[in-house]
Amino acid sequence: MIFNTALALNPNIAEAYANRGSARGNLKDYKGALEDLNTAIELNPGMAEVYMNRGLAKLILGIRKGRGRTWTRRTDGRAVPEL
Numbered sequence: 001m002i003f004n005t006a007l008a009l010n011p012n013i014a015e016a017y018a019n020r021g022s023a024r025g026n027l028k029d030y031k032g033a034l035e036d037l038n039t040a041i042e043l044n045p046g047m048a049e050v051y052m053n054r055g056l057a058k059l060i061l062g063i064r065k066g067r068g069r070t071w072t073r074r075t076d077g078r079a080v081p082e083l
Helices: 002-009 014-026 030-043 048-061 067-071
Strands: none
Touching: 002 014, 014 030, 014 048, 030 048
């Protein structure tokens, strides 16, 4: 995967983790996808689409803890108060 090469050169590229996480999800490697998506969010919490992908991975894996927070993020990465 090209994302592995990019991350070997620079392990701080949030977009590479996000894209590799999406690719892993498409390959049904949801656990690997979740790891990459979490890393992408740690590096760049403002990537709104990554929260959606992480929420989907958690949903498929049956992870309930933190799933609500994943789905309730603003585009700037800050949490939206849950109702």
